[in-house]
């Protein structure tokens with residue numbers, strides 16, 4: 699028999715904050731974290747036109763290529779949770795597929811994020827639940843453990859604590875630490891409003907572009923000039 703280390707649940711963002719986060723693109727949220735935080739390399743499985751997802755992380759660390767503890771997590775995670783599986787980034791074996799995605803959807807999970815590979819791309823693409831992964835591989839997982847649930851993991855190079863705010867869309871996955879969630883969502887709302895104002899100015903032909911030339915020292919590069 700194998701081991702599953704089980705931590706108590708971390709603090710979770712309140713539902714009103716989650717609804718506000720769901721209205722914010724991941725690009726806006728990562729801009730609101732100094733453009734320096736969030737997972738990279740995790741993209742949703744192509745297929746369905748997913749809506750943006752936002753929910754608290756339910757963290758899973760599994761032995762790469764094994765999904766016994768991922769199965770356990772599917773029964774412990776709550777409705778609205780985003781399962782974040784740290785599979786060590788391994789691409790040589792999938793850790794979940796369509797059966798598990800359908801089961802996750804039936805349990806009301808918001809999304810599955812896998813730092814590793816998944817399989818059954820066509821079935822996942824039909825859209826039972828949004829799935830973000832690093833890659834695809836037909837080779838299936840073993841079911842031997844061990845692993846850890848609700849501990850601190852990494853996904854796409856980002857540290858994820860159980861309960862952190864996870865937002866995913868067509869650009870990838872952003873991890874907002876729980877203690878920064880309210881501040882980052884509020885900053886994101888301001889940033890989105892500023893971008894929408896820019897869109898209006900672009901359409902009206904009034905966007906101020908003077909900052910581009912102000913930031914450049916232009917030198918003539920005509921014939922005979924040094925290369």
Ligand SMILES: O=C([O-])CC(=O)C(=O)O
Pocket residue numbers: 765793794795796797798799817818838839
């Ligand atoms: O067989 C497995 O454990 C993973 C899988 O393909 C599925 O969930 O459909």
Ligand SMILES: [Mg+2]
Pocket residue numbers: 795796797817818
């Ligand atoms: Mg399968």
